[in-house]
Amino acid sequence: MTRNAKIVLAGLLVIALASAAFLLLHPREEALIARITVDNKVIQEIDLSQVREPYTLSVTGYAGFSNTIRVEHGRICVESAGCPDQICVQQGWVSDDLIPIVCLPNHLMIELTGGGTSLDAAAG
Amino acid sequence: MTRPPAKGAGRIARLALLTAIALTIFMAEAQLPPLVPIQGVKLGLANIVTVYAVFALGPADAMMILLCRVFLGAVFSGQMMTLFFSLSGGLLAWCAMSLLRFFLTEKQLWLSSPVAAVCHNIGQLLAAAAVMKTWAVFAYLPWLLISGILTGIFTGLCAQFLIERLNHIFRSS
Numbered sequence: 001m002t003r004n005a006k007i008v009l010a011g012l013l014v015i016a017l018a019s020a021a022f023l024l025l026h027p028r029e030e031a032l033i034a035r036i037t038v039d040n041k042v043i044q045e046i047d048l049s050q051v052r053e054p055y056t057l058s059v060t061g062y063a064g065f066s067n068t069i070r071v072e073h074g075r076i077c078v079e080s081a082g083c084p085d086q087i088c089v090q091q092g093w094v095s096d097d098l099i100p101i102v103c104l105p106n107h108l109m110i111e112l113t114g115g116g117t118s119l120d121a122a123a124g
Numbered sequence: 125m126t127r128p129p130a131k132g133a134g135r136i137a138r139l140a141l142l143t144a145i146a147l148t149i150f151m152a153e154a155q156l157p158p159l160v161p162i163q164g165v166k167l168g169l170a171n172i173v174t175v176y177a178v179f180a181l182g183p184a185d186a187m188m189i190l191l192c193r194v195f196l197g198a199v200f201s202g203q204m205m206t207l208f209f210s211l212s213g214g215l216l217a218w219c220a221m222s223l224l225r226f227f228l229t230e231k232q233l234w235l236s237s238p239v240a241a242v243c244h245n246i247g248q249l250l251a252a253a254a255v256m257k258t259w260a261v262f263a264y265l266p267w268l269l270i271s272g273i274l275t276g277i278f279t280g281l282c283a284q285f286l287i288e289r290l291n292h293i294f295r296s297s
Contacts, residue, residue, distance in 0.1 A: 002229060004227040005232045005235055009235060016273050020266075023267070084203070087163050091162070092161065100263055102252070102261060104209075104256070107256055
């Protein structure tokens with residue numbers, strides 16, 4: 001194997017290991033503030049720790065169809081969507097800030113942010 | 125790579141044939157359910173043709189195949205919005221492969237595919253960040269980097285075997 005190939009291989013290995021390390025070592029603390037945005041404009045912010053009864057809400061985004069979002073205590077998901085790919089529905093429940101739910105056609109994003117610490121501070 | 129370069133009608137016929145093959149693979153793969161529920165993660169089997177074309181025919185011909193396949197793929201799948209993502213990813217991947225072509229030998233060309241896949245995913249995320257108007261989509265980056273390297277090695281090895289077999293056929297004929 002030539003030197004160039006070794007450099008490429010080493011680079012790929014570093015990228016893969018760094019990504020894996022980030023995903024494994026990322027602190028998976030409960031993030032409880034769900035921010036629903038369309039085109040980066042906040043539609044609604046929900047404190048998931050305050051949710052007693054599960055409920056659904058509907059958001060119509062950029063592409064014109066609506067995403068039905070189900071909210072429960074501590075977690076949130078897209079229950080159904082009018083898009084053909086349904087990736088946001090298959091992603092299922094989200095309860096931490098590791099990966100946001102994204103619906104690309106509708107420019108919709110559901111992000112969970114680390115509300116845990118600020119809430120504790122407020123309670124204390 | 126040992127073939128004499130085709131010119132005129134022969135070249136056009138070869139480009140058309142490879143575009144048709146890439147488009148067929150692309151449409152067949154689009155029928156499969158997604159492997160994992162993460163946006164942007166897919167095998168990208170049509171890129172076997174792109175990797176083959178960059179190394180066997182040169183970057184210019186590969187670019188023409190790529191552009192035709194991406195445009196026709198968006199038309200046939202009925203999702204024109206994907207054009208934006210495919211183009212930004214595809215062009216970045218093409219740049220990476222065209223550069224790596226000078227640094228890798230014929231036996232190592234499969235290595236260019238995971239690098240191209242990583243570039244493709246970064247290009248897609250840049251497009252997604254532009255569409256969603258937020259950098260928060262880069263939370264997907266580590267997932268896409270790992271999946272891109274794995275699928276890139278797979279498609280790269282496919283292209284590697286393809287070039288070796290085709291060279292063998294062309295030599296014996």
